[in-house]
Amino acid sequence: MNLRDLRYLLAMAEHEHFGRAAKACGVSQPTLSVQLRKLEELLGVALFERSSRTATPTAACRRLLGHARAAVAETEAILAVARDLRDPLAGRFRLGIIPTLAPYLLPLVFAPLRDALPDLELEPWEDQTAALLDRLRAHELDAVLLATEVDGPDLASRPLFAEPFLAALPPDHPLVGHAVVAEADLARDILVLADGHCLRDQTLEACGRNGALGSALGGALRASSLPTLLNMVAAGYGTTLIPGLAAGAAQDAGIVLRPLAAQAGRTVRIAWRAHFPRRAAVEAVGDVLATRLRGFVQAMTA
Amino acid sequence: MNLRDLRYLLAMAEHEHFGRAAKACGVSQPTLSVQLRKLEELLGVALFERSSRTATPTAACRRLLGHARAAVAETEAILAVARDLRDPLAGRFRLGIIPTLAPYLLPLVFAPLRDALPDLELEPWEDQTAALLDRLRAHELDAVLLATEVDGPDLASRPLFAEPFLAALPPDHPLVGHAVVAEADLARDILVLADGHCLRDQTLEACGRNGALGSALGGALRASSLPTLLNMVAAGYGTTLIPGLAAGAAQDAGIVLRPLAAQAGRTVRIAWRAHFPRRAAVEAVGDVLATRLRGFVQAMTA
DNA sequence: ATGCTGTCATAGGCTGCATCTATCACGTTG
DNA sequence: CAACGTGATAGATGCAGCCTATGACAGCAT
Structure with a gap:
């Protein structure tokens, strides 16, 4: 029939x-x-x-x-x-974002995304890199924003913008007197996030402390989120590196920021499954983010 | 397309x-x-x-x-x-039957069905009530035989016959001395089937044990099929209620049967999708079953 | 009666498309 | 690195649906 x-x-x-x-x-x-x-x-x-x-x-x-x-x-x-x-730029788009980026990036890009892609229903999902990649591979996310390279032939990615790190100091810290801070000078009393945050590893690497933490504080005080880490720095427990987009939040917490001598930073990328059919939506979202952030980062490094 | x-x-x-x-x-x-x-x-x-x-x-x-x-x-x-x-009583007819009924009912009705409906190709499918209803709703079955009411406006059903329960006792059980057993007297050492079997719930309800099982045996020994349950009773692990049509199998297993004081039992129904077009076939099958079982059940309760 | 008209069925040829087998490309796995 | 599993591709083939042309038949007019 x-x-x-x-x-x-x-x-x-x-x-x-x-x-x-x-x-x-x-x-x-x-x-x-x-x-x-x-x-x-x-x-x-x-x-x-x-x-x-x-x-x-x-x-x-x-x-x-x-x-x-x-x-x-x-x-x-x-x-x-x-x-x-039919329109690949329409419908639900589940975007995973790492926790050290989401709260500072999203306020900047929500409006531009809505303007450029009015039919795209963006659903942000905040989690750490490994969990995001698991969900991406499981088809539970359409794309993810992270600050590391991705590997494996099943995934693809594209850099969106470079985000410089800034030295975060308590107001009464000796280094506040310097206009520019050398990364290595922070190693002595550096604080980092809990395991699983890519920012933790990147901070340690930039400051030359890529092994276990020497500081007793780093072992005892575990900051499970960036706002908590900012509060700890503001309270004088130590120093850290923060991603540039979090500068506003850091200053609000009473932290002194200084540019870094070696200009340590991270590259924010968008990643997707290599065979994801709505590639156009990924590219469109990536374009909006890259365009929006280009000026921002230039202003920060100027 | x-x-x-x-x-x-x-x-x-x-x-x-x-x-x-x-x-x-x-x-x-x-x-x-x-x-x-x-x-x-x-x-x-x-x-x-x-x-x-x-x-x-x-x-x-x-x-x-x-x-x-x-x-x-x-x-x-x-x-x-x-x-x-063309002929409502011809062609494949997929009939779902619950496991506590199928092995005891089918031998009784195969021949009468073949005689009354020679062109109906009956395909029995044995599964628990919930799975049967899923398959029925998914058009993977044409009708189902079960021992509970069905609800929802998409399904319809009709009672076929009442099947009394019988007390199943180990040969050396104290209650063997009674000609009639009160349901409540079985509650102390009752054994039931695994979850999902309607007979489990009906047995517990009839014996006034509708909550969790008190017996340690009931928790430890899980009978996933009625033959296994019969073996457990025969071996003296406890008592149970069995559906009347399984009486022969129970006696073969060496179990003593007694009628129940309150005449607990279940009603076997045939259920179908409300919009199922071959209603005539459902009715014809139902008629054959009801007719065949009428005498049987009367003999059992007499 | 006998064409004429409208209706559906039939015949024969054409075309397109679904299907097959064989093979390739590629990623995974031992 | 070879073997395997998986999906994509290519070329050949055959069937099925389509068309035009024509037939069969009934109603209707002259």
């Missing part, structure tokens, strides 16, 4: 006339006659009572019509829904 | 694997690949995200699946209605 046959059936039921029904279907009269005959043979039921002047649907035909109409309607619904879904 | 394409789509959504979906459709893998690709082009939407190891449905695909299922179901309804119009 074929949907075409069902359309023929519906047309015949409406017109009760082979020639007119055929014209309504855009086929010749013999075509419709033959196909309906075949349908009758397939179903084993007479669908039309043919007389020389007219062809009327049988009772059996009327029993089937409702189902035929429903089947045709459902297929047309498929076409209609597909038409709505 | 073609119904065939929709079937391919459904198979792919189910298997998430081109080769297996193709086999399920009875076509070669390239055929299914090409046709699905064409469908994607027609709809203008990516339906599957292909990676080297797997192909997962996209969000768009999932939005379309319901309509596709409905369209296919309607065309199959057309075939079913046609068959019904």
